[in-house]
Amino acid sequence: MQLQRVWLERGAVARLLWPLSRCFGLLAALRRALYRAGWLHTERAGVPVVVVGNVVAGGAGKTPVVMAIVEHLRARGVRAGVISRGHGRRTTDCREVHDDSDPRDVGxxxxxxxxxxxxxxxxxxxxxxxxxxxxxxxxxxxxxxxxDGLQHLAMARDVEVCVFDDRGIGNGWLLPAGPLREPWSRACDLVLHTGARPAFAGFTARRSLAASAVSADGATVPIAALAGRPLIAVAGIAKPDSFFQMLRDQGLVPARCIALPDHHDFDDWARVAAADATVLCTEKDALKLWRRQPDALAVPLRFEPAPAFLAALDAKLSSLDGHQAS
Known part of the structure; x- marks a missing residue:
């Protein structure tokens, strides 16, 4: 979290790290050059690949974009699949993710x-x-x-979606002096801003919490019914405060907000007695928290890319040889 603040401006700490960022940039440029020259090889998947990634370290809202694209393609009659490295998983093999997969094994x-x-x-x-x-x-x-995978040049891609939140490109410097994994601007097909204050041109999206929370057994509880009740909010995501603020925007006032590191495993979670308070968490955290706190409620995120973004994506896919977009 401290680095995230450092990366917002070109202050003393960022300037101290700037020489290292030059080394990082040279190594990244060399790697890209090796791919362009054919010394390192790019492999194709056999079907069109849409990469949803970012050039900024830290979560910018990629996964909600992935889910929105999958749902949009399904509505148009196009079946899509999803691939990932499964950040933070305890396994290293290639495996399918099932409804009952342990997040610790698949991410x-x-x-x-x-x-x-x-x-x-x-x-x-x-x-x-x-x-x-x-x-x-x-x-x-x-x-x-x-x-994710914007910098994973070993896999060919047909459409690149670069996702930004309200940080934009921060101070504009490369890691570790700034948040950039590679220089910006760079060529990509679509730019999508997931925050409320886009820093530069691109498509936009709306984010809000769903009208109902979900329990471990799938039952729903209207958010309005939680107003006035003792609440504890928990978030192990890149920007926990954004979840807490969205709860407040819905009229909920948590007595306690617990911010945890992104991809937190909850192995050290001490169960909160339901009689004392209702525990609210994000959908991503719920899959792990329910093992320790089965009475916790997950509050899903509603993510709606602008129709113009989806139309532009459709146009990109329709232009690919051998792909029928409808």
Whole structure:
């Protein structure tokens, strides 16, 4: 969290780290040059690949974008599958994510994508391995959506979606002096801003909490019914405060807000007695928290990209040889 603040401006700490960022930039440029020269090889998945990633370190809202794209393609009659490395998982193999998969084995975000969309999801250390396993198991999949992987040049992509939140590009410097994984601006197909205050041109999206929270057994509780009750809000995501603020925007006033590191495993969670307070968490956290706190309620995120973004995505896919977008 301290680095996130450092990366917002070109202050003393950022300037101290700037020489290291030059080294980082040279190594990244060398790697890209090796791919362009053919010394390192890019492999194709066999179906169109949409990569949803970012150039800024830290969460910018990629996974909700992935789920929105999958749902949009399904509504248009195009079956999509999702691939990911499964950040933070305790396994290293290539495997399919099922509804009952342990997030610790497949990653919390792939588990959330699977449970929320029902789409085929595979994880692997090399995304191309996940893509090939997915198409072998589900030959009717017409589009693969990669959750992250903008800098994973070993896998060819047909459409790149670069996601930004309200930080924009921060101080504009490369890691570790700034938040950038690679220089911006850079060529990409679509830019999508997930925050309320886009820092520069691109498509926008609306984010809000769902009208009802969800329990571990699938039952729903209207958010309005929680107003005035003792609440504890928990978030182990990149920007916990954004979840807490959205709860307040819905008229809920948590007595306590617990901010945890992104991808927190909750192995050290001490159960809160339901008689004392209702525990609210994000959908991503719920898959792990329910093991320790089965009476916790997950509050889903409603994410709606602008129709113009989805139309532009459709146009990109329709232009690909051999792809029928409808």
């Amino acid at each position: 919390d975000e792939p588990a959330l994508v699977r449970r929320s969309t029902g789409a085929p999801v595979f994880v692997a250390a090399r995304r191309i391995d996940a893509a090939r396993a997915l198409t072998a198991a589900y030959p009717d999949v017409r589009v693969i959506v990669s959750d």
